[in-house]
Amino acid sequence: MTVLLTTTIIVLRIEATNEVIMEALLPQLLSFPPHPQKLPDHEYDRQIKVLAHLLHETSSSKLVKGVAGGGDLLDILDPAINTLPYLYTLLAHLGGTPDEKQSGNGLLKVFHPGGQLWEKMLEFVERFDPVQIRYAGHEWRRLLEKIARVGDLSNKPLIAITPIRTAILRLDPSAACFTSNHLLLAKLCLQARAFQAALPLLDHDVFHMPSSPDRVSFFPLPCEYHETSSTFITTSSGLSDKLAYRDYLMYFLYGGMIYLGLKDWTRALLFLEIVIMAPTSNAASMIQVEAYKKWVLVGLLLKGMPMPMPKTTNSYAARTFRAIAKPYDTLADAFKEGNGEKLYAEVEAAQQIWHNDCNMGLVLQVLNAFRRFLILKLEKTYAALPISLVAQQTSPQPSNIAETESYLTSLIASGQLNATLLPPVNTMETPVLRFAATSHEGPLARSEMQNFQDLQTQTEKFTYLTRHIKDTERRLELSKDYLEWARKNPKSKDTGLGTANLGTMGNNGYGVDEDMLADM
Numbered sequence: 001m002t003v004l005l006t007t008t009i010i011v012l013r014i015e016a017t018n019e020v021i022m023e024a025l026l027p028q029l030l031s032f033p034p035h036p037q038k039l040p041d042h043e044y045d046r047q048i049k050v051l052a053h054l055l056h057e058t059s060s061s062k063l064v065k066g067v068a069g070g071g072d073l074l075d076i077l078d079p080a081i082n083t084l085p086y087l088y089t090l091l092a093h094l095g096g097t098p099d100e101k102q103s104g105n106g107l108l109k110v111f112h113p114g115g116q117l118w119e120k121m122l123e124f125v126e127r128f129d130p131v132q133i134r135y136a137g138h139e140w141r142r143l144l145e146k147i148a149r150v151g152d153l154s155n156k157p158l159i160a161i162t163p164i165r166t167a168i169l170r171l172d173p174s175a176a177c178f179t180s181n182h183l184l185l186a187k188l189c190l191q192a193r194a195f196q197a198a199l200p201l202l203d204h205d206v207f208h209m210p211s212s213p214d215r216v217s218f219f220p221l222p223c224e225y226h227e228t229s230s231t232f233i234t235t236s237s238g239l240s241d242k243l244a245y246r247d248y249l250m251y252f253l254y255g256g257m258i259y260l261g262l263k264d265w266t267r268a269l270l271f272l273e274i275v276i277m278a279p280t281s282n283a284a285s286m287i288q289v290e291a292y293k294k295w296v297l298v299g300l301l302l303k304g305m306p307m308p309m310p311k312t313t314n315s316y317a318a319r320t321f322r323a324i325a326k327p328y329d330t331l332a333d334a335f336k337e338g339n340g341e342k343l344y345a346e347v348e349a350a351q352q353i354w355h356n357d358c359n360m361g362l363v364l365q366v367l368n369a370f371r372r373f374l375i376l377k378l379e380k381t382y383a384a385l386p387i388s389l390v391a392q393q394t395s396p397q398p399s400n401i402a403e404t405e406s407y408l409t410s411l412i413a414s415g416q417l418n419a420t421l422l423p424p425v426n427t428m429e430t431p432v433l434r435f436a437a438t439s440h441e442g443p444l445a446r447s448e449m450q451n452f453q454d455l456q457t458q459t460e461k462f463t464y465l466t467r468h469i470k471d472t473e474r475r476l477e478l479s480k481d482y483l484e485w486a487r488k489n490p491k492s493k494d495t496g497l498g499t500a501n502l503g504t505m506g507n508n509g510y511g512v513d514e515d516m517l518a519d520m
Contacts, residue, residue: 025062028054029077029085045221051084052135060092079124083132087139090120094146113150113159121147125167133171134222137238140167141181148184158192161185165201171239172229175204176468179233179240182206183247186254195261202255207468209243210235228471249275249287256294260362265302272298276321277310284320290357292321296328297362304373306332327353331363335370338377340396343370371395372416375408384422384434401430408433418444
């Protein structure tokens, strides 16, 4: 009886001590940001760093203890205002990894999608303050990785896509700075075959890699206004894991495959081209080889002919691509010749290769496109011709006029052929296919307003691109390497050559760290 009483007293004292600790800690957690005053940037930076240090030094056990009067700290904190305390407390509740929270029947209920902690995670990614998060990059990234892990362990990768995508785009709406989170989301979307879900990220062009603070003489404070996200997403910010050369290639390969799944051949070609043009030190990555195989097929689908190798492709890598992917180049040559029998023979001969490379679906798409491009070639010779002649020159069933008419109708309806079908003059003749003489005629004719809107869109894209180029030049001129080069070459600096001579500085000009190239 005495032992039980003593134990009870000890437990009560521990609980009382914890309440005292939490009562002392809570005001500090709620003190930032002060309301309603707006702090100057330097004072904001100082105070939030003090808060971040406090949270870093506070043990997880203290953060998960209930507050006085009952309740959870997460129920008191507002993720939109108290972003850092909420994030640290949430991670404290999550503990180690989701694997450690597995029971015999799977994830614990609190951690399982729909559970208490899962709902808290979703609330946080939808409401966190993007500026405050810049001061807790490692913790923010850990949360995204845990969300992805929950989707993996529950065999539902789809549930992790929306919260991770939301978090990435709330931190950086431009998504212009490549991070490990880009790769994480692209991989999840590919695994779940949720191709459309990846577009809000993939449709944003990447312009920058995370900057290295030790290579730049000046960086704005994280809380200050930033022209681009690459000045607060740095190699030391924790907002991205360390990037290797392979990560860069894999993101654009995954992105290209996602666009292939959506049959967006233009964006797919661009992403795959980025992979094969990536700088190499006289060695081709197998990731690049896989991209090249798909790139050859996509070129046929988009242009109807083999694409010329991009001029900036490493010559050694280009020879390697052609040597390993020879069946693909042979197929492309047969497509270009317009010989249907030879094309089908090449497809049949290398059938096992297409299957092994998981490109059989693309090859079948190429076969389907072959007939369409044969019809488009007729436009160079004829202004109009009867369907019977179209069938003779393009159809695998030359005598089946009805099938050819149906096929042409589908091409016109889908916007793949700018032409019209004219009814026959008499019952003894077949309908006539008439090609539009110019782009201003036919079913695909565009109005002046549409052309003006296209011009506006292109102008906006050009302005956006120019802004990123200027920002990159400005940061290069602030880099320690450039300042050292300018000091040693004062005449070049005085003549206004500026960043045009950066190529003589001895650094690679691709925005990829040398250690990334060593990871090949």
